[in-house]
Each structure stands twice: as C-alpha cells, then as structure tokens.
Amino acid sequence: MQFESSFYAYIAVGLAVVGLFFLYPIYSRMKVHRGGGESGESSTESKRWIVFVLRVLVIAALLLVIFNPMNSQEVESEEMVEVAVLVDGSRSMEIVDGNGRRRWDDLLTDLPELRSEIGKDHEVKIYSFAEVLEEGETDAGVPSGKKSHLIGALKSLMTSGREKPLGAIIVLSDGQVTDGSSLAEVASDLQTLNVPVYGVPYGEAVEQFDLALLSAKAEQPIPFERKVSLVLELRNHLKASEQGEIFTLGDDGLFETTDEKQRYQSRLTVKQGERIVFDKVVGIRDGEQTVQVDFVAPQLGFQDYEVEFEAMNGERLTWNNSLMTGVEVVDEKIRVLYIEGTERDFETLPYELEKDPAMEVTTMIVQQQGERSPDNYKGLPSVRGRRGQVVYNVTHPERGMPKDRESILEYDVIINSDIMKEVFTDIQFNAMVELVEKEGGGFVMVGGDTAFGAGGYDETPVDSILPVEIKDSDDVSYGGFTTLVTEGGMDHPVLRLEDDPAKNRTAIRSMPQFMGLNRVDRPKPGAVLLAQNVSEANRNGPLVLWAVQQIGRGRSMAFTSDTTRGWGIYFQDRWGVPGDPRKHYRTFWNNTVRWLAADRIARKAAKSDIAMPSVGLAGSSVSISLPESQVDGASLLVTGPDGEVVEIHGDGEDFDYQPTKSGRHIITSKVKTEKGFVYRKHLLHVREDLKELDSTKARPEVLEELGRLTGGGVVRRDRISDLRDSLKGLKSRIVEYRNESLWDRWWVLLLILGLVGLEWGLRRKWGMSL
Numbered sequence: 001m002q003f004e005s006s007f008y009a010y011i012a013v014g015l016a017v018v019g020l021f022f023l024y025p026i027y028s029r030m031k032v033h034r035g036g037g038e039s040g041e042s043s044t045e046s047k048r049w050i051v052f053v054l055r056v057l058v059i060a061a062l063l064l065v066i067f068n069p070m071n072s073q074e075v076e077s078e079e080m081v082e083v084a085v086l087v088d089g090s091r092s093m094e095i096v097d098g099n100g101r102r103r104w105d106d107l108l109t110d111l112p113e114l115r116s117e118i119g120k121d122h123e124v125k126i127y128s129f130a131e132v133l134e135e136g137e138t139d140a141g142v143p144s145g146k147k148s149h150l151i152g153a154l155k156s157l158m159t160s161g162r163e164k165p166l167g168a169i170i171v172l173s174d175g176q177v178t179d180g181s182s183l184a185e186v187a188s189d190l191q192t193l194n195v196p197v198y199g200v201p202y203g204e205a206v207e208q209f210d211l212a213l214l215s216a217k218a219e220q221p222i223p224f225e226r227k228v229s230l231v232l233e234l235r236n237h238l239k240a241s242e243q244g245e246i247f248t249l250g251d252d253g254l255f256e257t258t259d260e261k262q263r264y265q266s267r268l269t270v271k272q273g274e275r276i277v278f279d280k281v282v283g284i285r286d287g288e289q290t291v292q293v294d295f296v297a298p299q300l301g302f303q304d305y306e307v308e309f310e311a312m313n314g315e316r317l318t319w320n321n322s323l324m325t326g327v328e329v330v331d332e333k334i335r336v337l338y339i340e341g342t343e344r345d346f347e348t349l350p351y352e353l354e355k356d357p358a359m360e361v362t363t364m365i366v367q368q369q370g371e372r373s374p375d376n377y378k379g380l381p382s383v384r385g386r387r388g389q390v391v392y393n394v395t396h397p398e399r400g401m402p403k404d405r406e407s408i409l410e411y412d413v414i415i416n417s418d419i420m421k422e423v424f425t426d427i428q429f430n431a432m433v434e435l436v437e438k439e440g441g442g443f444v445m446v447g448g449d450t451a452f453g454a455g456g457y458d459e460t461p462v463d464s465i466l467p468v469e470i471k472d473s474d475d476v477s478y479g480g481f482t483t484l485v486t487e488g489g490m491d492h493p494v495l496r497l498e499d500d501p502a503k504n505r506t507a508i509r510s511m512p513q514f515m516g517l518n519r520v521d522r523p524k525p526g527a528v529l530l531a532q533n534v535s536e537a538n539r540n541g542p543l544v545l546w547a548v549q550q551i552g553r554g555r556s557m558a559f560t561s562d563t564t565r566g567w568g569i570y571f572q573d574r575w576g577v578p579g580d581p582r583k584h585y586r587t588f589w590n591n592t593v594r595w596l597a598a599d600r601i602a603r604k605a606a607k608s609d610i611a612m613p614s615v616g617l618a619g620s621s622v623s624i625s626l627p628e629s630q631v632d633g634a635s636l637l638v639t640g641p642d643g644e645v646v647e648i649h650g651d652g653e654d655f656d657y658q659p660t661k662s663g664r665h666i667i668t669s670k671v672k673t674e675k676g677f678v679y680r681k682h683l684l685h686v687r688e689d690l691k692e693l694d695s696t697k698a699r700p701e702v703l704e705e706l707g708r709l710t711g712g713g714v715v716r717r718d719r720i721s722d723l724r725d726s727l728k729g730l731k732s733r734i735v736e737y738r739n740e741s742l743w744d745r746w747w748v749l750l751l752i753l754g755l756v757g758l759e760w761g762l763r764r765k766w767g768m769s770l
Contacts, residue, residue: 047766054759061752070739081167081730082123084157085114088173088202089128090145092692095174095203095316103202103698104143107172110200110717114170117724123164129153133160148692150177150702154186158193167730168196168712170723174203175699176692183702187709196712198723199703207237208316208696211266211284215614216307216325216685223332223604224358226297230270230278230325231290232307237696238264238286267310270295272303282309297329302681304664316696324664325614326683332604333360334597337411339394339401341366341418341450345564347385348572349415352586353593362411364394364401366419394423405431412441412597417563418448421460429461436465437552440603442596447560447567449476452518467527467549468520468558475519481535483511483545489530494548494557494591497584507584512570514545514561523547548595555596563589610636610669610682617689618662624655626669637668637679641686659686 093104111126118124128134130145133153150173157169169190190197215233220226268291270278278295297303304326311318336353338361340346350361367380382392382399392399401424402408408431424432435441443465445451453475457463463470485508489495498504514533522540523529530546537543547558562568576583594601612624626634636648636655641663648655659665665684700714707713715723762768 047762047768051759051763051766051768054755054762058752058755058759061748061755080121080123080164082125082162082164083118083167083727083730084169085111085118085124085126086133086150086153086157086169086171086173087111087126087128088130088148088150088171089143090130090148090176090692091143091690092148092174092176092696093143093202095208095696097204097208097316097698103174106202106717110172110720114172114200114720114723117721118170118727121724121728122167122730125162127153127157133157146688146690147178148173148176149179151179151182151186154190154197158189158195166193166195168198168727171197171199171703171706172202173199173703175199175201175702176203176695177699177702178691180702183706184709187706190710195710197703197706197710198712198726199700199707199714200717200720201698201700201703201714202717203698205698205700209312209314210237210317210320210696211309211312211315212236212317212320212694213307213309213323216305216323217614218305218325218327220297220327220329222358223330223601224334226300226329226331227294228297228327228329229292229294230305230307231292232268234284234289234291234309236264236284236286236289238284264312266312268293269308269310271306271308272298277305284312297327300329300331302326302328302666304683317693319690320693323615324683324685326666326681328681334358334413334593334601335411336361336413336415336593337364337401337408338362338415339364339366339417339419340564341420341448342562342564342566345566346383346391347387347389348582349417349563349589351387352582353589355586356590359590359593363389363391364396365391366394366423394419401428403427405434408432409435409439409441411435412600413444413593414441415444415446416451416462417444417446418451419455420450421456424460426461433461433465436554436556440553440597440599442555442557442593442600444557444559444592444596446563447516447518448562452520452558452560454518465551465554465556466558467524467547467551467556468544468560469522469524471521472519476516477519477536477543478516480513480515481517481533483514483531484534484542485509485511485531486529488528489546492528492530492548493595494530494546494588496591497587510575510584512574514567514571515569516567517543517545517561520544520558520560524549526550553599555598557592557596610667610680612667612682612684614683614685616657616659616665616684616686618659618686619689621656621658622684624650624657624667626650626653626655626671634669634671637670639666639668641665657684659684662686662688 087107093107094102096102115124115126126136128136129148129150129152130143131147131149133156150171154169157166187197212235213232214235217231218228219231221229264284265281266284268278268280268282269276270293275298277298278293280293282291304324306322306324308322311321315321336350336359338346338350338353340349340363346363346365350363353359353361365383380393381396382390384390394401403425405427408414408428414432414435432443436443443462445457445462445466448454451457452466452468453470453472456473457466458470485495490505490508495508496504497507517533519536519538520543521538523544524547527547527549529544530548532542533545534542543560544558545560549556561571564572572582572585574581575585575588610624610626613622616622624636634650636650636657637645638648638657639645640659641661648657650656657667663686665686667682667684669680669682671678671680704714713726715726
C-alpha cells in the first residue's frame with residue numbers, strides 16, 4: 001500500500017491535530033440530560049467516551065481519504081514490435097552478376113515476399129540507405145548512392161523515434177560498405193538493446209570480369225619534339241573465380257582460353273575532341289598493368305585527351321574504362337650558336353645538325369685574314385651561303401654575337417670554331433663561362449690557327465671551362481695522324497653512333513684521318529679523354545684529340561682538330577655509310593650537342609613542372625608540389641569544370657587542392673622567373689568518390705559478422721521465408737504498474753456514513769450537546 005500525499009494533505013493533518021486538541025474540551029463539556037447518582041455519573045462518562053471515539057474514527061477515516069491510500073499491482077502484456085528492413089541503394093547494387101541480372105533487380109524481386117512474410121507477425125518498415133538513412137519505400141529505378149554507409153544507417157536507426165519498439169533489423173545488401181571500421185562498436189550497441197541483425201546478401205563473392213583505368217599521365221619527354229608519351233595504369237580482373245579459372249568469352253575481340261598467361265585484348269582509343277590521335281588493340285593481362293603508348297601531338301600548346309578502353313564482352317563495369325589527361329606541348333629546341341672562323345666552309349655542320357628537328361642553329365662567321373687588328377677581323381658584314389641563307393659576321397652591330405649577358409644565356413650550346421679571341425668582349429667571355437658553370441649549357445672549342453694556345457685562350461676567362469690545359473702559344477701541328485679512341489670514348493654517349501655495340505665499334509674504327517690539330521698539353525683533372533693522336537706525343541703522352549668534362553652544372557669539349565675542310569676534310573665528308581657519307585659525322589655532332597646540353601634539356605623539360613596525380617576524387621584533398629627551385633613567388637591557378645578560377649598558394653613547395661566537383665580541372669602553375677612569370681598547364685581528372693566500386697566482389701562476410709555479433713544471422717535469398725520462423729517469438733514485453741485507491745469502495749463510504757450517523761443518533765438519544 002502507498003499514499004498519494006500532497007501539500008493539501010499535510011494541511012489536512014495539521015487541521016486534524018488541531019481538531020483533536022480542541023476535541024477533548026468539547027468532550028469535557030458534553031452533558032447528558034437524563035440519569036443521576038453515581039451509577040448515572042458512570043454511565044454518562046461511558047457515553048462521553050463512546051461519542052468521542054466515534055468522532056475520532058470519523059476524523060481518521062476522513063484523513064485516510066485525504067491521503068488516498070493506493071494498492072499497487074504489476075501487470076505484464078506483449079505488443080507487436082517493428083522490424084526494420086534496410087535496403088542498400090548504393091551504386092554497387094547496379095552491378096550485373098554471373099546470372100545476367102542486376103543485384104538491384106534481385107532485391108526488388110525479394111522485397112514483396114519479405115514484407116509479406118514478416119508482416120504477418122510484426123510491423124514492417126522499409127528504409128533505404130546509401131550516404132544517409134531514409135524512411136520509405138525504395139525507388140524501383142537505378143541505385144545511385146555514391147557510398148554505402150551501412151554502419152551510419154544502423155546508428156541513425158537506433159537513435160530515431162518510433163511508435164513501436166525496434167525488435168530486429170533485416171539488411172538487404174551486397175556488403176560493399178564504405179564505413180565498416182566501426183562495425184564492432186555498432187554491433188555491441190545493438191546487442192545491448194537486444195536487437196538482432198539478419199542479412200540477406202546479394203551478388204557473387206568473387207571478382208567479376210573488369211578492366212579499370214586507374215591513371216593516365218601524358219607528358220612531352222623531349223621539349224623540342226611533338227611526341228607525347230602516355231603512361232596508363234590498369235587494374236584488371238580477368239578471372240571468373242578465386243581458384244584461377246579464366247573467364248571464357250566469345251569471339252568479340254577476346255581470346256577464348258584457359259591459359260592464365262594468354263592475354264585478352266581491348267581497343268585503346270585516344271581522342272582530342274573528335275579527332276582520333278591513337279587507336280590500337282592492346283593486350284590485357286590479369287592484375288596490375290602499365291601500358292605506354294607514344295603518338296605525335298596534332299599541334300603545339302595545351303591539349304587534353306580522352307583515353308578510353310573499349311568495353312570487353314562480359315565486363316561488369318564500364319564507367320572506369322576511361323579518363324581524361326592533358327599535356328602542354330612546347331617547342332623548346334636545342335639552341336646552338338655556331339661561330340666559324342673558316343669563312344669558305346661554314347654550312348656543313350649546321351646543315352647536318354638541323355636535319356634533327358630538335359636543333360636550331362644560329363651561324364656566324366669571322367673573316368680573319370691578315371694581322372690581328374680591329375679592322376682586319378671585322379671583314380664583311382655578312383655572306384650568303386650556297387642555299388641562299390644570309391650568315392652575319394660576329395661583329396655585326398645588330399645581327400652579330402649578342403653583346404649582353406642575357407641574350408647569350410638563351411643559347412644552350414656554343415661552338416667556337418677557330419675564332420680570334422679579340423672578337424669577344426669581357427662581357428661575352430664571362431657570359432660563356434656562366435652559361436656552362438651556372439646555367440648548365442655546353443661549350444666546344446674547335447682547333448685551328450686562332451684556337452687554344454695559338455689563339456691565346458689561356459689568357460681569357462674561357463680557359464676555366466676548357467677540359468684541357470694550354471701551355472704553348474705555338475701549338476699548331478699540320479699533317480695526318482693516326483687516331484685512337486680510348487675505351488672510355490668507346491662507351492661514351494658522344495660516340496654512340498649505332499645502337500648495336502659491335503656495329504658501333506666498327507663505325508668508330510671507320511673514322512677517317514685528320515690532317516692537323518692543336519697540341520694542347522693534357523686533359524685537366526676530372527676530364528675524360530675520348531680520342532688521341534697516337535702518331536705524336538708530348539711529355540704527357542699521346543696528344544689529345546677529344547676531351548670532355550663536367551664543369552659546374554654544364555659541360556665542355558675540346559676538339560683540337562677541325563670539323564670542316566682543311567684539317568677535317570675527310571672527317572666531314574667521308575665518315576658515314578654508302579649512300580649517306582656523313583651519317584656518322586652527323587650522329588657524332590648530334591650526340592655531342594645533346595650531351596653538352598643535357599642539363600638544359602632536362603631543365604626545359606621540367607620547366608614549371610609539378611608533381612601531382614592525374615586522377616583525384618571529389619571531396620578528397622589532392623597533393624601538388626613544385627620543384628624547390630621554382631617555389632619563390634609561385635602559385636597555382638585552378639579552373640574547375642564550371643569555368644570558375646581560384647588561385648592557390650602553397651606551404652613551401654607543397655600545395656593542397658580539394659575539388660568538390662567531378663570532371664576536368666586545369667591546374668596552371670605560375671612560376672616566377674627573371675623574365676617574368678611562366679605558365680604551364682596540367683590536367684586533373686576528378687572522379688566521383690565511388691570507393692565501393694573499387695571491386696566488383698560482393699562481401700557477404702560483412703553481413704555474417706554483423707549477424708554473429710548481434711545474435712542474428714544470414715539468410716539466403718531462396719530461404720527468405722525462414723526469417724518468419726526466426727522472428728516468430730519476437731515480442732515486446734510491457735510491464736505496467738496499476739494503482740487503485742483503497743478508500744474508493746462502497747463499503748468504505750458506507751462505513752464513514754455509518755459512523756457519522758451512529759455518532760449523531762447516540763447524541764440525540766442521550767441528549768448530548770456538541
């Protein structure tokens with residue numbers, strides 16, 4: 001029994017106490033009008049007490065009514081619970097399995113049966129989930145969710161309000177979840193709430209036949225050629241099962257084979273707009289694969305390409321078969337300044353060099369007849385060559401040798417062929433040295449009457465970059481001699497005349513005789529001796545013919561004989577093969593220029609180059625970095641697919657860009673140089689974040705683990721009716737506590753009335769006053 005007390009009840013108790021306090025005086029004043037004597041007095045006293053007790057009983061009864069004594073009873077009952085059905089609406093449910101049906105189609109087929117079976121005993125509510133949980137019937141169209149947040153859906157389900165208690169959860173999914181890291185935590189919460197999870201898995205638990213293009217990187221390997229090299233990273237699943245059985249396909253562009261080493265095929269197409277720039281059938285292997293293709297860019301400038309592998313027969317996914325990539329094709333030729341002191345033969349070397357489209361040769365001459373004087377070496381302002389070209393004198397005021405440092409440094413290689421040192425100013429000499437030592441360029445000195453010691457070059461700044469030491473001012477030697485190429489020369493890139501080593505040695509040995517040279521003292525420490533005059537020697541041994549050396553960032557070469565008529569007449573005209581008498585001569589000089597300009601070539605290729613992936617995900621950060629040498633004053637301009645341009649400033653050489661939209665993003669690097677800003681473009685293809693489609697393999701083990709941890713389980717599609725038996729005894733036990741007022745009875749009220757009436761009647765009978 002319990003009481004319902006209140007403020008008014010306490011007031012009533014107080015009044016009752018006060019009433020009892022005044023009741024006794026009333027009792028003492030009560031008189032009985034009949035009777036007498038001692039016996040009468042005794043009788044009167046008894047009557048007083050009877051009336052007093054009756055009044056106390058009435059007050060006590062009224063107090064009980066005010067305090068409302070309650071009788072509490074525990075009542076148990078059961079009610080129907082809610083069974084939540086979670087339907088996976090993410091894109092992996094669109095995958096077509098080996099039965100030729102979409103997982104989504106199978107799910108829609110099973111849903112009515114599931115709702116009918118479970119609905120016989122429980123209230124069934126349908127929810128769909130992808131990125132978020134949504135209540136309501138699932139759409140019968142195409143599942144389009146980008147992510148499958150099953151764990152997030154379960155958390156939302158536990159915290160959402162509902163009319164009936166949650167009794168169980170049924171998940172219809174392929175298990176391709178993207179937030180499974182907290183599965184154990186959610187399962188523990190569900191177990192605490194006594195809510196089991198039952199899974200109905202869809203899809204095949206094997207990798208399906210699929211080709212995925214992961215990245216596409218286009219670059220121009222040589223900055224003066226329009227050749228584009230495209231490197232593609234593929235991930236291929238060609239197996240029909242994990243046991244290694246090869247998928248046997250039809251004749252549509254694929255081999256039918258059970259040999260794992262046999263390649264499948266897919267047609268690779270590279271388009272620039274509507275123009276096809278590359279089209280070829282490519283062999284496809286199982287697993288990871290790199291494919292490199294080369295093609296000629298249609299034009300210069302920035303170009304973007306769409307790279308696509310044709311969908312193969314039986315392939316489960318096709319959205320990952322294509323990507324976009326871009327490259328800025330530039331024409332950064334190797335710029336050669338060739339200064340020739342033999343005015344009657346200045347055409348052969350540049351003519352042969354420019355047969356290579358990478359070479360751009362500027363030719364100048366010096367007419368240096370007679371004594372060395374300012375008037376004699378100026379000569380004619382220009383001469384006209386056999387092919388009609390105009391060649392200017394080094395001293396020409398406008399078209400001659402650049403007079404300022406900056407213009408000289410624009411060249412990559414300078415060939416000084418028998419030029420009087422008086423032609424050059426100190427500014428020009430110092431610029432040549434800087435070109436080699438600091439700018440990574442190349443310098444060649446070719447022999448003659450005004451070269452090396454005979455030309456007094458040991459008295460000029462150029463001496464510091466020559467690979468040979470000069471001791472004698474009278475170092476000219478006339479007459480033929482025998483040439484020996486050293487072992488170091490045989491293996492040097494300058495003398496790589498043929499690809500085949502044996503043929504290369506034969507070509508080197510076929511080199512014709514030279515007719516003179518400058519007798520330099522010896523190679524400098526660190527220089528590489530390529531060839532010698534073994535017919536003549538000095539105190540250091542056979543005379544140097546060719547020597548090369550790394551000087552600072554650049555390189556230099558000493559060619560102590562001549563490359564034109566005179567000392568080099570046979571070298572120029574007879575070092576080749578039948579039908580091409582200058583083939584080896586041309587290759588030698590091409591190799592020489594490229595070797596000398598190697599640092600400049602590499603730096604041109606990397607001009608404002610940035611390190612960045614070719615593919616990004618919408619919503620995820622992309623890391624971009626510039627070379628450390630280009631960081632000062634650099635920034636990135638990003639043009640999104642909607643045309644909006646934003647500028648990004650980095651932390652040192654590192655930049656972070658977080659694209660929000662999928663599509664084509666153009667990253668323009670803005671690099672500060674001495675001549676202003678240089679801009680180069682790069683393409684970032686941003687895909688939707690479809691991590692669950694990294695694999696086509698269904699993952700029923702996720703549903704199995706969830707069922708095991710919560711006391712549920714996994715049910716096959718053909719046994720969905722079994723779920724009704726598993727959930728049949730699932731009820732919600734409700735415990736209610738009912739309170740009944742003890743005074744609220746007819747006999748209680750009758751008792752109170754009886755006591756009041758008895759007290760009144762006795763007082764009337766006995767003649768007592770209040």
